[in-house]
Amino acid sequence: MIINNIVFSPTGGTGKIAGVLCESLSDGGEIRTIDLSDPFVNESDLVLDPAGLSVISMPCFGGRVPALALERLQKIDPQGSKSIVVIAYGNRAYDDALLELKDSAEKMGFDVIAAISAITEHSIMHQYATGMPDLPEVDALKKFAEEIKEKMQAGANEPFEVPGNTPYKKAGSVPLVPKVTGNCVSCGECARACPAAAINSEDYAANKALCISCMRCIQVCPKNARSINKMMVSVAAKAIKKACMEKKDPELFL
Incomplete structure (x- = not known):
């Protein structure tokens, strides 16, 4: 079975999580990567094999999926293929992002069979979730992959819910421009x-x-x-410090 690694990972953290899951799910088989963070991605590669399994991995920006990432995702023709949706976040919270990604994938025609939240080093405030994903999280992700394979082998396809609210929280503005x-x-x-x-x-x-x-x-x-702006980063870091201090665990929803 082909694994479609559909990933938006500007700084690589989400990509690490996606890589662990895809390797674990593939059992040494073919992994085909579609890098949605590449503005020049070849649209001829965006039609999927309906027999394949897609792992759709995106970061959480302020509790939402980056709009640009969803815009690129919507160019893909899923052909009704099964998929797993993954949100990576910097140990604060993923708010409505996982629900938003699941909803978006299902509206496109993906058959979403599982959802995962995972922790990666914060892309701006590196003192939060430093070095993540670490070995315990990698082991947890590998275990998740085994549980998903068991669900697929059993032919189970029950609907499931993920945390989040609709309407989704308002997307924040972007004040930190390098x-x-x-x-x-x-x-x-x-x-x-x-x-x-x-x-x-x-x-x-x-x-x-x-x-x-x-x-x-x-x-x-x-x-x-x-x-x-270092002062703006410092203010933002203090604002989320309490939420980030308690180490979160990756989660699987089936």
């Missing part, structure tokens, strides 16, 4: 890597209307020439 510093050597790596194509190739400034604050440009810059 800026160019004096270390920039105009290599253009940030502009090429930006999932939202928000960085121009002249002065490498980010378009505030397009930037989704995913922090990929900061991660890929070879000269550490992009930064965000």
Whole structure:
């Protein structure tokens, strides 16, 4: 069985979780990756084999699925294939994101058979969930994969619910837009890597209307020439500190 690894992972954390699940589900078989964080993804690759299993993995931004990620997901023709939806979050909460992703996938025509929430290092405030996913979480994800395979082998397809509310919580604004510093050597790596194509190739400034604050440009810059407002990050970190201090566990919904 082909495993379709459909992932939006600007800084790699969601991708790590998706990778563990796909490897565990594939039993050494073929894994086909569709990187929705690539603004130049080939649309000819977006028609799925109905006999395959899709693992749809996305990060949680402020309790919601990034709108850009859902927009790209909706270009895929699922052909009624079975799927697992996965939300990765930085140990605060995933709020309505898992429900939103499940709802979106089902409306598209995916047959959603399981849902997973998992913890990854916070992409902005790295002091939260540092180093996640760790070995215990990886082991939990592998166990989840085995439970999902058992459900598929049994032919079970009962409806299930996930946490969240409708209408979904209001998506927040994006105040943390990375800026160019004096270390920039105009290599253009940030502009090429930006999932939202928000960085121009002249002065490498980010378009505030397009930037989704995913922090990929900061991660890929070879000269550490992009930064965000440290005072705003400090204020945001204090606001979520209490919610982030208690280590969360990954969850499986079948």
